[in-house]
Amino acid sequence: MPTNHSVPMVKVAMPPRERLMPALEQVLYSGFVAEGESVYEFERRFAAAFELPVALAMSSGTAALHVALLMSGVRDGDEVISTSMTAEPTNIVILQCGARPVFADVDPLSGNLDPDSVRALIGPRTSAIVVVHYAGYPARLDELRAIADEHRVALIEDAAHALGARYGDAAIGTLGDYGIFSLQAIKHMTTGDGGVLTLRDGSRADEARRLRWFGLSKGVPRTQVDIATPGYKYNMNNVAAVIGLMQLEHIHALIDRHIANGRYFDERLRRIPGLEVTSFEPRARPSYWLYSLLSEDSDAVEARLHSVGVAASKLHKPNHLHSVFATMRRPLPNLESYYRRLTHLPCGWWVDDDDRERIVDALTRG
Ligand SMILES: Cc1ncc(COP(=O)(O)O)c(C=O)c1O
Known part of the structure; x- marks a missing residue:
């Protein structure tokens, strides 16, 4: 991408120095830089700001997507209907689950998944549909939701480009069974790196929290906790969360x-x-x-x-x-x-x- 233009394609948004630096200094020297209260406060405020039922702060959008696929039951040998018109993480994480992306065609005037193509590709091995709202333009969610329901497969919204978009009365990310956002450097909002996972079924949030932390439950003494399913180290830390909290102000x-x-x-x-x-x-x-x-x-x-x-x-x-x-x-x-x-x-x-x-x-x- 050319970088010498006076109007660049993307730009990193940072809160005003006089707001951000004291907050960062405070957290950096607080003795609590790992996942803690700032992360949980960020989750509450992010969910409120974007009308999400729940927001789980992650180390990246990719991590959020990986957890969403695992929560959807995507396993070795499965197929996931996806789009090729996206950034690579959308499909790389499907491979990381041992599954295969099945590339549906797109609407030629939007670049977003064409529901008819999705429908034609659903088969016995399909366990999820991943829809990307490419460049921030919402895909045809009503139709995709209906297809997912009809075939009892999960719908995952990759809303990495679409923070703040809406579909009818719904905030983007809330019509899928899972929705993910990216807080990577050049997105609408950044925490340096970071991501957010939202779930339609909030009662499964603890399962997602365990997947982002090795399979362990936070808050249970390490000597008593039991790992039943292996998880990952996908958590956000307090430093990123403080940047996120400041970002939410504007x-x-x-x-x-x-x-x-x-x-x-x-x-x-x-x-x-x-x-x-x-x-x-x-x-x-x-x-x-x-x-x-x-x-x-x-x-x-x-x-x-x-x-x-x-x-x-x-x-x-x-x-x-x-x-x-x-x-x-x-x-x-x-x-x-x-x-x-x-x-x-x-x-x-x-x-x-x-x-x-x-x-x-x-x-x-x-
Ligand atoms: C469409 C799409 N999905 C997922 C991701 C992954 O987000 P992150 O870079 O935060 O891991 C990106 C970001 O590059 C993206 O553009």
Whole structure:
């Protein structure tokens, strides 16, 4: 990704120094830097901020996804319907469970899973569907939820790109049996590295807590506790949690700016001949981590924006093109079309009114 543009594609959001540094200093010298009260406070506030039934703080979005797959019963030899149009962790964790991703095709105008393709691929070995809200645009959750229910398989929302997005009355991440968020450096919100797992069935939260901590129950003396199922070291620590707590103080303002920019682009760019904006259902409210623009000449769109100092590019390689997934390749004509036509534009809180006008002007003239 080019880094010398005056408007970068992504930017790390940090709370104001005068708020963050005293809080960090306090936790760093408190003697309690591992998982503790700051983590639990972060979980409560994150759940409240994003209307989640429960939020479990993890070391990464990848860790959250791994636990979600295990909680869904994904095991050796299983199949998980997934998308190739995502960052690699979505599908690598499926392999780590001993399962195989079965790549469904996407909607060519959104890059998100096409429910008809998902339905056609469900088989006796399917144990879960992983849906990604690519770039922050909600996928067709109603249909995917219905398919999962009909076939009694788990629906996992990989909402790594979609913090703050909504689907109808529901917060993103709450229509799946599990939802995960990434708090990695360049997402809407970061704790340095980190992730959050949410569960529809809150009564299973302790099971997930044990999976994130070796299989042990926290709060039970180490000499008395018993590991029945091996878990991982996937917990968040107090230092990351304090960064997260500070981030929560301004996260809605940042996400609102992503959304305002995204809506501005939707409105202005759809009128330019040769450009097509990403489609989503009327009930979906994207949180526009990146803006995804479609055209017949994505190279020309990129070059045009680069010429005015704006980063523009594709961001991920469709996962099935990696050799580790070679045996799982299947025809994905809509994905090919979407990917060929795709250019991501910067859309976040750092894109000011002048920048977005410059972007629209450049594309109008291009
Ligand atoms: C779609 C998607 N899923 C999962 C992840 C994993 O998140 P993390 O980097 O926090 O492990 C990422 C982040 O890169 C992602 O983009």
